[in-house]
Amino acid sequence: xxxxxxxxxxxxxxxxxxxxxxxxxxxxxxxxxxxxxxxxxxxxxxxxxxxxxxxxxxxxxxxxxxxxxxxxxxxxxxxxxxxxxxxxxxxxxxxxxxxxxxxxxxxxxxxxxxxxxxxxxxxxxxxxxxxxxxxxxxxxxxxxxxxxxxxxxxx
Amino acid sequence: xxxxxxxxxxxxxxxxxxxxxxxxxxxxxxxxxxxxxxxxxxxxxxxxxxxxxxxxxxxxxxxxxxxxxxxxxxxxxxxxxxxxxxxxxxxxxxxxxxxxxxxxxxxxxxxxxxxxxxxxxxxxxxxxxxxxxxxxxxxxxxxxxxxxxxxxxxxxxxxxxxxxxxxxxxxxxxxxxxxxxxxxxxxxxxxxxxxxxxxxxxxxxxxxxxxxxxxxxxxxxxxxxxxxxxxxxxxxxxxxxxxxxxxxxxxxxxxxxxxxxxxxxxxxxxxxxxxxxxxxxx
Numbered sequence: 462x463x464x465x466x467x468x469x470x471x472x473x474x475x476x477x478x479x480x481x482x483x484x485x486x487x488x489x490x491x492x493x494x495x496x497x498x499x500x501x502x503x504x505x506x507x508x509x510x511x512x513x514x515x516x517x518x519x520x521x522x523x524x525x526x527x528x529x530x531x532x533x534x535x536x537x538x539x540x541x542x543x544x545x546x547x548x549x550x551x552x553x554x555x556x557x558x559x560x561x562x563x564x565x566x567x568x569x570x571x572x573x574x575x576x577x578x579x580x581x582x583x584x585x586x587x588x589x590x591x592x593x594x595x596x597x598x599x600x601x602x603x604x605x606x607x608x609x610x611x612x613x614x615x616x
Numbered sequence: 617x618x619x620x621x622x623x624x625x626x627x628x629x630x631x632x633x634x635x636x637x638x639x640x641x642x643x644x645x646x647x648x649x650x651x652x653x654x655x656x657x658x659x660x661x662x663x664x665x666x667x668x669x670x671x672x673x674x675x676x677x678x679x680x681x682x683x684x685x686x687x688x689x690x691x692x693x694x695x696x697x698x699x700x701x702x703x704x705x706x707x708x709x710x711x712x713x714x715x716x717x718x719x720x721x722x723x724x725x726x727x728x729x730x731x732x733x734x735x736x737x738x739x740x741x742x743x744x745x746x747x748x749x750x751x752x753x754x755x756x757x758x759x760x761x762x763x764x765x766x767x768x769x770x771x772x773x774x775x776x777x778x779x780x781x782x783x784x785x786x787x788x789x790x791x792x793x794x795x796x797x798x799x800x801x802x803x804x805x806x807x808x809x810x811x812x813x814x815x816x817x818x819x820x821x822x823x824x825x826x827x828x829x830x831x832x833x834x835x836x837x838x839x840x841x842x843x844x845x846x847x848x849x850x851x852x853x854x855x856x857x858x859x860x861x862x863x864x865x866x867x868x869x870x871x872x873x874x875x876x877x878x879x880x881x882x883x884x885x886x887x888x889x890x891x892x893x894x895x896x897x898x
Contacts, residue, residue: 605809
């Protein structure tokens with residue numbers, strides 16, 4: 462049975478953090494379980510938390526009138542769900558739904574923001590890691606926007 | 617005159633052979649898989665990755681990759697997306713009608729020379745069609761390879777090719793990961809892009825070989841993800857698409873740097889191409 466600290470340290474986004482920083486982060490975290498189809502959060506709700514997926518998958522989507530939920534991205538084991546806790550107005554911008562049974566570590570965003578304010582080195586480390594994750598996902602989104610499969614050569 | 621020119625080349629390379637359309641299946645809204653039988657003689661032999669020039673008489677001729685099983689002597693199978701005059705005419709053909717076939721042309725995917733390797737088959741959109749013969753050949757010799765993975769991306773769940781076959785391939789030892797650019801709530805699979813699948817796929821980078829076919833932009837980003845994972849460009853093979861007109865290296869329309877894709881390709885090692893692909897004017 463691994464401790465929360467060990468689970469967090471094993472994830473790509475938190476790997477290599479100093480032990481004292483891991484302890485602080487783990488102090489703001491709890492284990493959670495979501496059934497397939499269960500909503501983790503909804504667009505517009507207060508974003509007080511974020512998640513690290515241990516097992517399972519989470520779909521990010523928006524509800525479009527007349528079309529239902531449109532899924533824009535799915536996130537999997539080892540990936541972080543949620544940045545809205547980092548920036549004002551601290552509201553979720555998308556819906557998050559477990560597409561299968563999902564085990565996650567849930568972090569108290571307000572708690573962690575307070576810790577980062579108190580210790581800027583921890584704040585810098587977290588921001589650096591979240592920025593790398595955001596960059597990777599922004600690049601993927603740009604590739605999606607290109608709609609590369611929709612433009613065939615005519616003949 | 618034509619006979620003299622033909623005699624200097626491979627038989628069937630300049631004059632289309634008549635093939636009867638014996639069956640067709642709609643794969644997606646604009647894509648069809650056609651089964652063709654020669655009107656006389658045996659079906660042409662081919663290696664996975666090769667293409668033919670198919671003509672709808674009176675409409676035009678286009679290069680189409682062979683998507684059928686290279687083993688056995690079943691019909692010649694092509695998967696065609698209706699996007700222009702000739703491809704629309706080919707897709708509109710009804711069983712019993714005659715189409716022209718020249719070829720096969722070009723280079724094929726590696727096979728025996730990559731035995732023992734982990735093989736990543738990476739496809740985008742209709743790019744799965746040219747890879748289907750390679751997948752069937754790999755699965756027919758499953759024990760000769762390490763892990764076999766298919767990473768496949770499409771625009772939406774409705775536009776995925778060979779959807780029913782993906783499950784059959786899984787059962788035969790191919791690990792399949794599929795992603796789409798966008799989907800509704802009924803889609804429980806991955807939404808995202810192919811390079812993300814590369815980052816999530818578990819494989820031995822030192823022993824891996826990648827076979828890649830899809831839109832060129834997708835391939836460039838996928839090669840970057842493969843490089844980050846430790847797969848060198850000399851172990852990445854890609855099937856290229858350019859403006860092929862003759863299929864026999866005479867017209868020059870498909871030139872890329874020093875190479876003619878119809879004659880020397882369409883399958884290349886990425887290391888042979890990357891220098892030329894970096895030149896935007898080509």
